[in-house]
Amino acid sequence: MITISIILLGGLGLAFAVILAIVSKIFFVEEDSRKVAVVGLLPGANCGACGFGGCESFSQAIIEGNTQVNKCAALDLEATKKIGIIMGQEVNAVEPKVAVIMCAGGRDCSDRFEYRGVETCYAVNLVFGGHKTCSYGCIGFGDCVRVCPFDAIKYVKGDVPVIDIDKCTGCGLCVKVCPKNIIKLIPEKYSVHIRCASFDKGALVRQICKTGCISCGACVRICPVKDVVMENNLARTKYDKCINCGLCMEKCPVNTIEQLLEPVGK
Amino acid sequence: MIDNTMNPFLIFISACLINNILLIKFLGLCSFFGLSSSIKNSVGMSLAVIFVTIMATVVSWIIFHLVLVPLNLVFLRTATFILTIATLVQIEEMFIKKYLPPLYKAMGIYLPLITTNCAILAVAFLNIDYNLNLLNSIAHGFGVGVGYTLAIILFAGLRERLMTAPIPKALQGYPVAFFLASLMSLAFLGFKGLFGL
Numbered sequence: 001m002i003t004i005s006i007i008l009l010g011g012l013g014l015a016f017a018v019i020l021a022i023v024s025k026i027f028f029v030e031e032d033s034r035k036v037a038v039v040g041l042l043p044g045a046n047c048g049a050c051g052f053g054g055c056e057s058f059s060q061a062i063i064e065g066n067t068q069v070n071k072c073a074a075l076d077l078e079a080t081k082k083i084g085i086i087m088g089q090e091v092n093a094v095e096p097k098v099a100v101i102m103c104a105g106g107r108d109c110s111d112r113f114e115y116r117g118v119e120t121c122y123a124v125n126l127v128f129g130g131h132k133t134c135s136y137g138c139i140g141f142g143d144c145v146r147v148c149p150f151d152a153i154k155y156v157k158g159d160v161p162v163i164d165i166d167k168c169t170g171c172g173l174c175v176k177v178c179p180k181n182i183i184k185l186i187p188e189k190y191s192v193h194i195r196c197a198s199f200d201k202g203a204l205v206r207q208i209c210k211t212g213c214i215s216c217g218a219c220v221r222i223c224p225v226k227d228v229v230m231e232n233n234l235a236r237t238k239y240d241k242c243i244n245c246g247l248c249m250e251k252c253p254v255n256t257i258e259q260l261l262e263p264v265g266k
Numbered sequence: 267m268i269d270n271t272m273n274p275f276l277i278f279i280s281a282c283l284i285n286n287i288l289l290i291k292f293l294g295l296c297s298f299f300g301l302s303s304s305i306k307n308s309v310g311m312s313l314a315v316i317f318v319t320i321m322a323t324v325v326s327w328i329i330f331h332l333v334l335v336p337l338n339l340v341f342l343r344t345a346t347f348i349l350t351i352a353t354l355v356q357i358e359e360m361f362i363k364k365y366l367p368p369l370y371k372a373m374g375i376y377l378p379l380i381t382t383n384c385a386i387l388a389v390a391f392l393n394i395d396y397n398l399n400l401l402n403s404i405a406h407g408f409g410v411g412v413g414y415t416l417a418i419i420l421f422a423g424l425r426e427r428l429m430t431a432p433i434p435k436a437l438q439g440y441p442v443a444f445f446l447a448s449l450m451s452l453a454f455l456g457f458k459g460l461f462g463l
Binding site for chain 1: 329333337338339342345346349350353356357360361363364
C-alpha cells in the first residue's frame with residue numbers, strides 16, 4: 001500500500017513537473033532585463049511609500065519613464081546611481097532621511113487614567129486623546145513598530161519606541177500611522193534632536209513629565225549657529241544650520257535634547 | 267441535494283444559484299473580498315475561476331475514478347487533487363502572462379492564490395461526494411464557476427457604490443463589505459425551492 005502510494009504521488013508529481021517544464025518553454029515571456037536588474041536593486045520591502053503597489057510595479061514605472069527613481073525613499077545613494085546607469089540617465093538622489101520620534105516621555109510621563117482596551121495607539125487616542133497626562137506625547141502602544149516594513153523600530157510597551165537609524169530608510173510609514181503626529185523625517189546628517197512635542201506651558205510640563213521641554217530657553221541662548229527657536233512653549237530645531245555640536249544637549253536641564261547616533265539598547 | 271439522477275441543467279442551476287459556492291456554502295471567500303473592489307478585476311478573476319474549475323473537475327474526476335479507485339488509494343485524494351490544481355493554475359498563469367498581459371497585471375497576486383482557493387478544491391470533492399458521472403461533474407463545475415462569477419460581480423458592483431456612500435469610519439473598507447456579503451447571502455437563500463430543488 002505504502003509503496004503504491006509513494007509511486008503514485010511521486011509519479012504524478014514527476015509527470016506534472018515535466019508538463020510544467022514543457023509548458024513554461026512554450027509560454028516563455030521575455031522580461032525586460034532592465035526591469036529585473038532594477039527590481040534587484042530596490043529594497044524589496046514593498047512599503048508603498050513611492051505611491052505604487054510594490055517594488056515590482058515601481059520598477060515597471062521607472063522603466064516606462066512614468067516616475068522618478070528618487071520617489072523611493074528607502075533607496076541608498078549607491079543603488080540610486082546604479083539604477084541611473086541602467087536607465088542611462090542622471091538621477092538626483094534624495095537626501096537620506098530617518099524618522100525621529102519627537103518625544104522622550106515614555107515612563108517619565110505620567111498617566112491620568114488606566115487604559116484597558118484594544119492595544120493600539122489609534123484606539124487609545126480615541127479615548128480622550130490617550131491615557132497619558134501629556135496630550136501631545138507618545139502613547140507607547142507601538143503602532144509605528146507594527147507598521148515598519150524594515151523592522152527598524154523596537155519597543156517595550158509603555159516606553160517610547162526606539163528607531164534603529166541603521167535600518168530606518170525614511171519611508172515615512174510610521175509618520176503617517178502615528179496618531180499624535182510626533183514622528184518626523186529628519187535628514188540623516190542631523191543627530192541632535194529636541195525630543196518633545198508639548199505645547200504646554202513649562203510649569204505644567206514639569207509637573208507631568210520628567211523629560212519634557214520646560215521652555216527655559218537655555219538651548220536657544222547657547223546655540224552657536226542660532227538654529228534653535230522657541231515657539232509656543234517648545235524649543236524647536238530648524239534643522240537648517242545645525243552643526244551637531246551638542247551644546248544645547250549639555251545645557252538642557254531636563255535632558256529633553258538627545259543625540260541619536262546609533263541605536264540605543266542594541 | 268445534488269445527485270446523479272438529476273439532469274445536467276438542474277445540476278448547473280443548483281450549483282450556480284441554490285448552492286452558490288460563495289454565498290451559501292461560504293467557500294473561496296478570500297478572493298471574494300480581495301478581488302471585488304472593482305468589476306473589472308472581478309470579471310478577470312471569474313474567468314480564471316471558471317476555467318480552472320472545469321479543468322480541475324475533469325482532471326480530478328479522471329484521476330479519482332481511473333487511478334485512485336482501481337488502486338484502492340482513495341485516501342490519497344486530497345494530496346493528488348491539490349497537486350493537480352496547483353499544476354493547472356501554474357499552466358493557466360503562464361498562458362495568461364503570455365497572451366493576456368493586462369489581465370495578468372490586474373490579477374496580480376490572486377492568480378497564484380487560486381491554487382489554494384477552497385472553492386476549487388471543494389468542487390473536486392463534492393463531485394465525489396455526490397457520486398456524479400463525468401458529464402454531470404462538468405455541469406456541476408461549470409455551475410460553481412458561473413455561480414462564483416455571478417456573486418462576485420454583483421458584489422463588486424455594490425462595493426463600487428459603497429465607495430461614495432457615507433460610511434462610519436469604524437466600518438469603512440472590509441467591515442461594511444462583510445455586512446454586505448451577509449445580506450447578499452440572505453438574499454440568495456431565496457433561491458431555495460427553485461425547480462423543486
